[in-house]
Amino acid sequence: MTELLKRSGVYDCANPLPIVDPSISRMRLAIEMTELHLLDGPDRYKAAHEFAEQLVGRVVELHSRPQCFVWELQVQGAWQYTLAQVHSNYEDTIKDIVDAVMAGRKVTAMLAHASRPAEAYAPLLLNFQMDFKTTRPSNAAPGWEAELDDHADRVHNPELDDEWTPEMFGYAFVSRPDAEQFEAWHLEYSDPSLAHVVHRCGKQLQDDAAEAEREGAVLEAHKLLLRRCGILQEFSPLATLATTLRSPAQTLHRLRTSIHMLCGVIDSTPGDHYMRINATGLRKALWECCNMVGQRMLSMSTCPLNGVRHLLTNTAATLKERALNGAVLGEADIKRLERIDVWLECFGELAASCLHHRNRDARAGSLLNGKFFTVQTAPSMHVH
Numbered sequence: 001m002t003e004l005l006k007r008s009g010v011y012d013c014a015n016p017l018p019i020v021d022p023s024i025s026r027m028r029l030a031i032e033m034t035e036l037h038l039l040d041g042p043d044r045y046k047a048a049h050e051f052a053e054q055l056v057g058r059v060v061e062l063h064s065r066p067q068c069f070v071w072e073l074q075v076q077g078a079w080q081y082t083l084a085q086v087h088s089n090y091e092d093t094i095k096d097i098v099d100a101v102m103a104g105r106k107v108t109a110m111l112a113h114a115s116r117p118a119e120a121y122a123p124l125l126l127n128f129q130m131d132f133k134t135t136r137p138s139n140a141a142p143g144w145e146a147e148l149d150d151h152a153d154r155v156h157n158p159e160l161d162d163e164w165t166p167e168m169f170g171y172a173f174v175s176r177p178d179a180e181q182f183e184a185w186h187l188e189y190s191d192p193s194l195a196h197v198v199h200r201c202g203k204q205l206q207d208d209a210a211e212a213e214r215e216g217a218v219l220e221a222h223k224l225l226l227r228r229c230g231i232l233q234e235f236s237p238l239a240t241l242a243t244t245l246r247s248p249a250q251t252l253h254r255l256r257t258s259i260h261m262l263c264g265v266i267d268s269t270p271g272d273h274y275m276r277i278n279a280t281g282l283r284k285a286l287w288e289c290c291n292m293v294g295q296r297m298l299s300m301s302t303c304p305l306n307g308v309r310h311l312l313t314n315t316a317a318t319l320k321e322r323a324l325n326g327a328v329l330g331e332a333d334i335k336r337l338e339r340i341d342v343w344l345e346c347f348g349e350l351a352a353s354c355l356h357h358r359n360r361d362a363r364a365g366s367l368l369n370g371k372f373f374t375v376q377t378a379p380s381m382h383v384h
Contacts, residue, residue, distance in 0.1 A: 030257045031113075032125040034167075038185050040133040045102065051130040052097035056086060058128075059109050069112040069121070069277055071264030076105035082268070101130050112265050112277075112285070120284035121277075123261040129167070131185070163189040166201040169231050202232045218356040219249050219348075240359050248301040249351035252344050255296065258289045259341045266329045266337075283323040286333075290316040290323070293340060302351065308343055315340055 037054060039047045063070040063083055073081040078096035086093050100107055106127055113124040169192070173179040190197060209224035222244040229238045244250060262285060265277060293316040297303045303312070315336050322333065 030123040030125065030254055032127065034127040034129055034171075036129050036131055036182070038131050038181075040135045042135065044132050044134065045098070047132050048098045048101040048130060049094065051101060051128075052094045055097060055107060055128045056090070056093065059083070059086070062109070062111065062126075067114045067117065067278075068124075069265055069268075070109055071112060071261065071268060072110040074106075074108045074110060075100050076107070077103070110261065110264065112261050112282075114278065114281045118278060118280045118284075120288055121261065121265070121281045122285065123257045125257075133185075164192045164197050164201060166205050166227060166231065168192070169201060170227060198231055202228050205231070216349075219244065219247075219253060219352040222355065222359065243359075244355065247351065247355050248296075248299070249348050249355050251296060252302060252348035252351060255289065255292060256341055256344050256348065258285070259337050259344070262286055262289060263334050263337050263341075266334055267331075279326075282329065283326065286329070287320050287323040290319045293344075294320075302347055303343075304347070304350070312340055312343055 035058070037051055039051060041047050059070055059073055060083070062068045070083055073083070073086060073093070075081070075093075075096045077100060079085075081089070081093055097107055109126040109128070111124040111126060112121040114121050163186075171182070173182065192198075205224050205228040209221040209228065212218070212221040212224060222241055226238070226241040226244060229235070229241060262282075265282060268277075294313055297309045297313050297316075303309045319333060319336055322329070
């Protein structure tokens with residue numbers, strides 16, 4: 001992983017560096033990782049196109065592995081692609097990825113992954129990120145910058161030219177060589193502990209959290225504020241915000257991620273599904289997910305409605321029985337999972353609202369009650 005690969009004498013492309021998000025890796029049902037691609041060259045747009053082609057090739061390679069199954073490629077701000085759609089609309093997919101990278105949006109591959117054969121599949125969310133540095137070509141003449149192609153449809157977020165981003169403060173590399181390679185790549189950057197760097201990253205997270213709350217994503221807003229407190233070393237609200245990661249809202253969010261994985265895999269084409277997916281691992285994943293749904297429905301914090309509790313418990317029990325009996329999973333099972341997912345989304349929003357208002361009354365109130373957020377929230381909701 002420490003060797004740089006030369007591409008056409010223009011870009012230096014490192015092997016992907018897997019970065020584990022510590023807050024996600026401890027979850028029982030899902031893992032989120034970032035694969036970092038290091039590129040340099042004279043033109044960010046051309047580098048983004050090179051990155052997009054690498055990304056699609058990487059996704060296809062992962063899908064070919066026996067214990068991986070890619071059910072979706074999500075491009076933030078664009079469409080969600082299955083692998084069949086990627087192959088049939090290759091140019092459009094590359095363009096969407098390039099536009100997303102230039103605008104600083106996320107590109108994520110959604111995988112079902114099993115660490116060993118016949119083990120239950122678990123969701124693996126693999127984020128792809130390009131780290132680009134502008135370099136002068138070795139044979140460049142004076143004024144070479146002006147000769148770069150002027151792409152009329154180029155969308156570029158100037159903030160991406162800043163040295164350190166908030167994401168970099170949360171990187172946890174899986175090996176020492178990966179960390180050393182990343183450090184060497186950024187040797188010319190300033191010290192990330194400098195006050196202006198720290199406060200700029202904190203301000204960016206603060207703005208992102210406010211935007212998330214305006215969109216109703218209060219769980220995501222709390223996670224962003226938690227990262228902000230870690231970067232700025234604000235320990236007073238840290239313990240309060242940390243409860244987000246073990247809250248009923250976060251539990252329901254993780255369950256929904258597993259349900260989306262199951263629906264995506266079951267809904268895939270018969271050729272991909274029955275020839276590539278290990279049926280035992282899929283049924284184990286379905287049983288474990290539905291078993292957890294049944295457990296969570298017993299708690300008033302995650303299911304405050306008795307009638308719905310009875311409905312979801314029976315639906316989950318039906319799916320567990322089909323998994324144990326070795327049934328061929330199909331459209332009817334997807335509809336059952338989607339029915340569970342709709343109610344989990346409702347209860348997740350309710351739990352997130354309760355969490356939000358509880359934290360506003362605690363030590364995190366200065367972050368949630370007007371100092372950073374200007375949006376008027378709904379009255380406090382209590383479940384009896």
